Amino acid sequence: MFYFIVITLLALCGPVVADTILNGDPTxxxxxxxxxxxxxxxxxxxxxxxxSSEGYFxxxxxxxxxxxxxxxxxxxxxxxxxxxxxxxxxxxxIQRIDGLPKKFVSPPKHILSRIREENKKIKKVRxxxxxxxxxxxxxxxxxxGRISGVYGSQRILxxxxxxxxxGIDIAAPSGTKVVAPADGIVVxxxxxxxxxxxTVILDHGHxxxxxxxxxxxxxxxxxxxxxxxxxLGLVGSTGRSTGPHLDWRxxxxxxxxxxxxxxxxxx
Numbered sequence: 001m002f003y004f005i006v007i008t009l010l011a012l013c014g015p016v017v018a019d020t021i022l023n024g025d026p027t028x029x030x031x032x033x034x035x036x037x038x039x040x041x042x043x044x045x046x047x048x049x050x051x052s053s054e055g056y057f058x059x060x061x062x063x064x065x066x067x068x069x070x071x072x073x074x075x076x077x078x079x080x081x082x083x084x085x086x087x088x089x090x091x092x093x094i095q096r097i098d099g100l101p102k103k104f105v106s107p108p109k110h111i112l113s114r115i116r117e118e119n120k121k122i123k124k125v126r127x128x129x130x131x132x133x134x135x136x137x138x139x140x141x142x143x144x145g146r147i148s149g150v151y152g153s154q155r156i157l158x159x160x161x162x163x164x165x166x167g168i169d170i171a172a173p174s175g176t177k178v179v180a181p182a183d184g185i186v187v188x189x190x191x192x193x194x195x196x197x198x199t200v201i202l203d204h205g206h207x208x209x210x211x212x213x214x215x216x217x218x219x220x221x222x223x224x225x226x227x228x229x230x231x232l233g234l235v236g237s238t239g240r241s242t243g244p245h246l247d248w249r250x251x252x253x254x255x256x257x258x259x260x261x262x263x264x265x266x267x
Contacts, residue, residue, distance in 0.1 A: 019037075020034060020035070020036040020073060021034060021035045021036075022034050022059070022085075023035075024059075024261075025088075025261050026059075026061065026069075026085050026086065026087050026088065027061065027087060027088035027089075027090060027261075028061055028062070028063055028064065028065050028087065028088065028089060028090045028152070029061065029062070029063050029065075029090065029151055029152055029256065029257060029258035029261065030060075030061050030087075030088075030257070030258065030261050031058060031059065031060045031061070031208075031250075031252060031257050031261065031262065032058070032059040032060075032085075033056070033058060033135070034056070034057045034058070034059060035054070035055045035056050035057070036051065036055045036057065036073060037055055037075075038051075038053055038054060038055045039076050040055065040073055040074060040075055040076070041073070041074040042057050042071070042072070042073055042074075043071075043072040043073075043074070044059050044069065044070070044071055044072075045069050045070055046070070050129055050131070050206050050207070052131060052133050052206070053131075054133070056133050056136065056206075057206070058135070058206045058207070058208060058252060059071070059085075060252030060253075060255040060257055061087055061255070061257075062255045062256055063092070063151075063152050063164060063166070063256055065087050066087065067086060067087050067089065068084055068085070068086065068087065069084070069085045069087055070082060070083070070084055070085075071083045071084075071085055090152065092152035092153055092154060092164065093150060093152075093153040093154070107194070111194060114194055115194050115195065118190075118193050118194060118195075121188070121190075122188065122199075122201070122211075123254075125187040125188050125201055125203070125209065126201075126207075126209050126251050126253060126254065127207075127253060127254075128187060128203055128207065128209075129206065129207050129253075130185070130203055130205045130206065130207075131205070131206075132185075132205040133205050133206065134182060134183035134184045134185070134203075134204045134205045135182055135183075135204040135205055135206065135208050136183075137182045137183040137227070137228045138182065138228070139181045139182045139228075139259075139262040139263050140179075140181050140182075140228060140229070140263060141170070141181065141263055142170075142178050142179055142180065142181045142210075142212060142232070142246060142248050143170045143172050143176055143177070143178050143179070143235060143246045143248075144170075144172065144176070145170040145171050145172030145173075145176065145235075145245070145246070146170070146171045146172075147168060147169065147170060147171075148169045148170070148171040148245060149165055149167070149168060149169030149245075149247070150165070150168055150169075150260070151165065151166060151167060151168055151256075151258035151259065151260060152164055152165065152166075152258065153165045166249055166256040167211070167213070167247045167248050167249035167250070167259060168247075168248055168258075168259050168260055169245050169246070169247050170235075170245055170246045170247075170248065171243070171244070171245045172235045172244065172245060172246065173235065173244060174216055174234070174235055174236055174237065174244040175216060175234050175235065175236075176234065176235040176244075176246075177231050177234060177235075178200075178212055178215065178231070178232050178233045178234060178235060178246055179228075179229050179230060179231055179232060180202060180210075180226045180227065180228055180229060180230045180232055181210060181228065181248070181259075181262070181263075182202075182204050182210070182228050182262075183204065183226065183227045183228055184202035184203050184204045184205075184209075184210065184225075184226060185202065185203045185223070185224070185225055185226075186200060186201070186202060186203075186220045186221065186222055186223060186224040186225075186226065186232075187201050187202070187203045187209070187222065188200065188201035188211075188222065189201075189218050189220055189221050189222050190218075191218055192238070193239060194239065194240075195239050195240045196211075196213035196214060196238075196239045196240070196247070197213065197214045197215065197236065197237075197238025197239025197240075197241065198213075198214065198215030198216060198217065198218050198233060198236055198238045198239075199211065199212065199213055199215065199239075200212045200215065200218055200220060200232050200233055202226065202232075206252075207251075207252050207253040208250070208251070208252050208257075209250070209251050210248065210249070210250050210259070211247075211248070211249040211250075211251070212232060212233065212246060212247075212248055213239065213246070213247035213248075213249065214235075214236055214237055214238050214239050214241045214244075214245060214246065214247055215232075215233040215234060215235070215236050215238065215246075216233070216234045216235060216236025216237070216238065216244075217233055217234040217236070218232070218233040219231055219232060219233050219234070220232050220233070250262065
């Protein structure tokens with residue numbers, strides 16, 4: 001469930017510090033879109049958080065986030081206010097996927113170095129911290145089709161337990177258009193990554209990125225500025241895949257976010 005929270009923050013001593021709006025879902029895998037007064041500083045769980053010139057900021061919660069998080073707001077005069085956020089816990093499904101080629105479940109040793117280098121490249125673009133607030137466009141589904149895999153589910157590949165799934169899978173015919181779910185800048189466009197095949201990553205600003213995996217064809221290039229609904233590529237079955245589908249993943253820096261919680265939510 002997506003809902004709206006308004007917190008009026010009072011200084012420990014003195015007048016009102018700010019009316020800070022938190023719009024989102026404080027749950028495991030969720031994200032909160034916040035706005036405070038321009039110039040105020042935000043610290044979340046002990047780490048500084050980028051605040052735009054208009055006061056916009058993002059808070060994210062990983063799949064295994066603990067039940068409590070701490071938000072601190074500092075005004076222009078240095079007064080601070082602390083608030084604890086209660087994080088809802090979720091139960092995740094188990095998903096069994098059989099029929100994968102053995103080389104994708106347990107890659108041979110000579111492939112592991114390639115996978116490590118590709119993962120470094122992906123990690124690097126997910127560390128960008130742009131000041132732009134492209135995420136203000138809101139989010140739509142990047143492709144139309146049946147949801148065949150959900151965020152957080154424990155993956156059993158050919159009978160072997162693996163990492164949870166950190167995106168949503170959209171089953172669709174090969175060649176189906178994949179569009180930008182929100183405004184952003186293309187920071188990665190790779191036609192042949194070992195595990196994810198044709199891969200595009202969009203930067204929505206403030207460390208929020210979307211990744212689109214297993215693409216048959218890529219129709220954008222690194223550095224392109226795209227707006228919501230622009231075509232990024234075509235659904236395929238490249239990389240580690242048993243059939244044509246789009247795997248859409250969202251990160252706030254290294255925190256894995258559930259894309260389903262973003263769709264049709266106004267920021």
